[in-house]
Amino acid sequence: MGTVILGTGSCLPERVVTNHDLAEIVETNDEWIRTRTGIKTRRIAAAGEETYRLAARAAEQALAMAGVAAADLDLIVVGTITSHMLMPSTACFVQKEIGATKAFAFDLNAACPGFLYGLDVADQYVRADPSRKILVIGAETLSTRTNWEDRNTCVLFGDGAGAAVVGGGPQGRGMVGSVLCSDGRLWSLLHMHAPVSNNADLEEPDHPGVHIIMEGREVFKYAVKAMETSISDLLHREGVSLDEIDLFIPHQANIRILNKLVERIGIPLEKVFINVEKYGNTSAASIPIALDEANRGGRLKPGNKLLICSFGGGFTWGASLINW
Numbered sequence: 171m172g173t174v175i176l177g178t179g180s181c182l183p184e185r186v187v188t189n190h191d192l193a194e195i196v197e198t199n200d201e202w203i204r205t206r207t208g209i210k211t212r213r214i215a216a217a218g219e220e221t222y223r224l225a226a227r228a229a230e231q232a233l234a235m236a237g238v239a240a241a242d243l244d245l246i247v248v249g250t251i252t253s254h255m256l257m258p259s260t261a262c263f264v265q266k267e268i269g270a271t272k273a274f275a276f277d278l279n280a281a282c283p284g285f286l287y288g289l290d291v292a293d294q295y296v297r298a299d300p301s302r303k304i305l306v307i308g309a310e311t312l313s314t315r316t317n318w319e320d321r322n323t324c325v326l327f328g329d330g331a332g333a334a335v336v337g338g339g340p341q342g343r344g345m346v347g348s349v350l351c352s353d354g355r356l357w358s359l360l361h362m363h364a365p366v367s368n369n370a371d372l373e374e375p376d377h378p379g380v381h382i383i384m385e386g387r388e389v390f391k392y393a394v395k396a397m398e399t400s401i402s403d404l405l406h407r408e409g410v411s412l413d414e415i416d417l418f419i420p421h422q423a424n425i426r427i428l429n430k431l432v433e434r435i436g437i438p439l440e441k442v443f444i445n446v447e448k449y450g451n452t453s454a455a456s457i458p459i460a461l462d463e464a465n466r467g468g469r470l471k472p473g474n475k476l477l478i479c480s481f482g483g484g485f486t487w488g489a490s491l492i493n494w
């Protein structure tokens with residue numbers, strides 16, 4: 171049996187924030203943001219659009235497409251770095267929202283590749299028991315963890331959620347495999363502090379606040395190289411050539427990173443799914459939102475070979491290959 175994606179869903183906050191809107195709060199302009207990042211708009215959450223609520227709405231869509239009842243789910247895994255609370259997990263909140271009473275639920279912190287890591291976890295559980303039904307979600311409200319006075323970062327991020335229902339399917343279909351990597355030595359280039367410690371002995375001097383801090387230029391260089399290597403390692407291991415790939419969904423962080431990656435691996439642009447201009451970088455939600463848009467937009471046909479890849483804080487990165 172294979173581990174197949176039975177349904178996908180996504181949910182974006184209502185509010186659209188343009189580059190012109192941002193130019194009113196920091197020293198920036200539409201031209202700089204568009205040419206350096208490719209981003210034109212992003213969605214920003216309002217009251218009632220907490221991470222778990224966006225996640226639950228995306229999950230309901232994915233369940234409806236899959237024809238799976240929430241009560242039949244065995245596991246919920248949520249990739250997120252912007253959980254509504256530190257405890258319980260976003261996954262437990264989603265469980266409550268959708269009524270997945272039988273499932274156990276946990277969050278997974280792998281930054282932007284959180285959905286890829288989650289898909290790999292689900293793959294292992296389904297390989298062990300193909301009757302299992304698993305909900306994998308990537309959901310973020312990065313707006314809650316953005317320094318809105320830092321023009322280097324606040325123009326880049328957006329909020330949203332994407333979900334997939336995963337279960338057993340015919341042999342030869344579904345997950346082929348993943349290459350997942352981390353390098354904690356490079357943590358400082360992209361990180362977010364925890365809330366201030368209540369233990370005076372463990373207090374960090376000069377706590378900068380709970381928001382994303384990034385050395386953009388360094389991250390850019392590593393991201394391109396790391397994603398390129400994970401893709402070539404994966405394709406080599408699985409004996410699949412790049413020509414066989416029907417659709418490539420990379421992490422939507424920056425159009426220049428995407429273009430550089432596409433140029434280095436040598437895949438035609440028409441096979442690459444891009445929506446960064448609409449939503450900015452939504453971290454763990456980026457791949458499942460794009461996957462849902464590609465799926466509902468008819469870009470994926472049974473038997474297609476789908477390649478996905480991501481890179482984020484940790485550093486964490488990886489690539490997965492799926493026979494749709």
Ligand code: UT7
Nearest residue numbers: 198199202206282321322325386387389390423424481482
């Ligand atoms: O999802 C996790 C992965 N994260 C990423 O993939 C992000 C990777 N990095 C990037 O996407 C890019 O490095 C950025 C978009 C963040 C920045 O682009 P860059 O071409 O690397 O610009 P830079 O940081 O080298 O800055 C160039 C100039 C600087 O001014 P000076 O020092 O040359 O005078 C910045 O202060 O642009 C300035 N700048 C801005 N100007 C207008 C930085 N942010 C802005 C801004 N508006 N928002």
